[in-house]
Amino acid sequence: MRAVADTRPNGIVHRLxxxxxxxxxxxxxxxVPGLLIVAAYLFIGEPFAEAIDYPAFLGWAIALCLIxxxxxxxxxxxxRRRNGRYSLCGVLHYIDKxxxxxxxxxxxxxxxxxMFALGTVTAPINDFFKDFFTWLPYANTGGSGNxxxxxxxxxxxxxxxxxxxxxLTGISLPLIEExxxxxxxxxxxxxxxxxxxxxxxxxxxxxxxxxxxxxxxxVIFTFPGFWCAWRYKDIRLSIGMHVGVTSTLATVSTxxxxxxxx
Numbered sequence: 221m222r223a224v225a226d227t228r229p230n231g232i233v234h235r236l237x238x239x240x241x242x243x244x245x246x247x248x249x250x251x252v253p254g255l256l257i258v259a260a261y262l263f264i265g266e267p268f269a270e271a272i273d274y275p276a277f278l279g280w281a282i283a284l285c286l287i288x289x290x291x292x293x294x295x296x297x298x299x300r301r302r303n304g305r306y307s308l309c310g311v312l313h314y315i316d317k318x319x320x321x322x323x324x325x326x327x328x329x330x331x332x333x334x335m336f337a338l339g340t341v342t343a344p345i346n347d348f349f350k351d352f353f354t355w356l357p358y359a360n361t362g363g364s365g366n367x368x369x370x371x372x373x374x375x376x377x378x379x380x381x382x383x384x385x386x387x388l389t390g391i392s393l394p395l396i397e398e399x400x401x402x403x404x405x406x407x408x409x410x411x412x413x414x415x416x417x418x419x420x421x422x423x424x425x426x427x428x429x430x431x432x433x434x435x436x437x438x439v440i441f442t443f444p445g446f447w448c449a450w451r452y453k454d455i456r457l458s459i460g461m462h463v464g465v466t467s468t469l470a471t472v473s474t475x476x477x478x479x480x481x482x
Contacts, residue, residue: 233301237311241408247423249405253287254427260286261358261430274381275370276361280430281385281393288396295404312399313407314455328460331445335465342437350433358430375481382474390470391463398459401427402449410450417447 235245264286265279299307308315319327353359370378406420424446425438445461448454 233298237298237302239408240411241405243409243412243419246405246409246419250401250423250427253291253400254429256287257283258358258429266358266361273373274377275373276358277370277385278381280361281388284393285388288393288400291400292396295400308399308403312403312455314403314449314453317454317456319452319454319457324454324456324460327448327457328464331448331457331461332464332468334444335441335461336468338441339437339465342440345437346434349436353433356432361430375477379474379477379481382470382477386467386470386474390467394463394466395459397424398455398462402446402455402458406446406450406455407453417443417450420450421446 235241241249261279261283265281265283266276267279268282269276269279295308295311296306299305299309299311302310350359370381373381401420401424406416409419410416412419421439421443424442425435426432428434428438442462445458448461449458
C-alpha cells in the first residue's frame with residue numbers, strides 16, 4: 221500500500237499558518253516586504269529604468285513585481301504544504317463572501333469615493349512631510365500624489381510607461397497586496413480585537429517605505445476599507461476600495477495622456 225505524503229505544516233510553516241500571529245511576527249511580515257521592494261528598486265528597478273531612459277515609475281513597478289509576485293507564490297506554496305496542492309484555501313481568511321453582492325457594491329462605492337476625496341484633501345499633508353525626507357535617494361521618484369516624477373520625458377515614453385504599469389500598479393499588484401495584508405495577515409491578529417484594523421492600517425502605511433511622507437494621509441484614507449474588511453470578514457471590501465481606486469487612477473491617467481497625444 222503506497223504511503224500518503226504528510227502535508228501537515230510544521231516549523232515555520234506551522235507558525236505562518238497558525239490562526240494567530242504574535243505581534244512581533246506580524247510586524248515583521250508587514251514591513252520586510254516593503255524593505256525588499258526598496259532594495260529591489262535601488263539595485264534593479266532604478267538602474268534598469270535609467271539604462272533605457274525611462275521614468276523611475278517603471279523602476280518602482282519592476283521592484284513591486286519582483287517582491288509581490290513571489291509573495292503570492294509563497295502563499296500558494298503554503299497552500300501546497302497545507303492542502304497537498306497549490307491553493308490559497310486555508311492560507312487566506314475572510315474569503316467566504318459573507319456580504320451579499322448588492323450590499324457589497326453599496327459599501328464599496330462610498331469607500332472608493334472616500335479614498336479619492338481624502339487622498340486629494342490630504343495632499344498638502346504629504347507635501348509638508350516630504351520636506352523631512354529629501355535626504356532619501358528616491359525622494360523625487362513619486363508617491364506624493366502627483367505625476368511630477370514623469371516630467372522631462374517624451375510623451376511617447378510616458379505613455380508607454382503608463383500603458384505597461386496600468387495592469388500592474390493599477391490592478392494586479394494592489395490585488396496581491398490585499399490578498400497578503402488583508403487576507404493572510406489581518407485575520408491572524410484578530411485576537412487584538414478593536415486594535416486589529418488600526419494596527420493593520422498603520423503597518424500597511426509603514427510598509428510603503430518608498431513614500432514615507434504619505435504615512436499620515438494613507439492611514440486616513442485607507443482605514444475605513446480595512447476596518448470594513450475586518451468588521452464584516454470579507455476582503456472583497458478592501459479589494460474593491462483599493463483596486464477600484466488604483467485602477468481608476470491608472471486608467472484615467474493613461475487615457476488622458478493618449479487623448480493628448482492624438
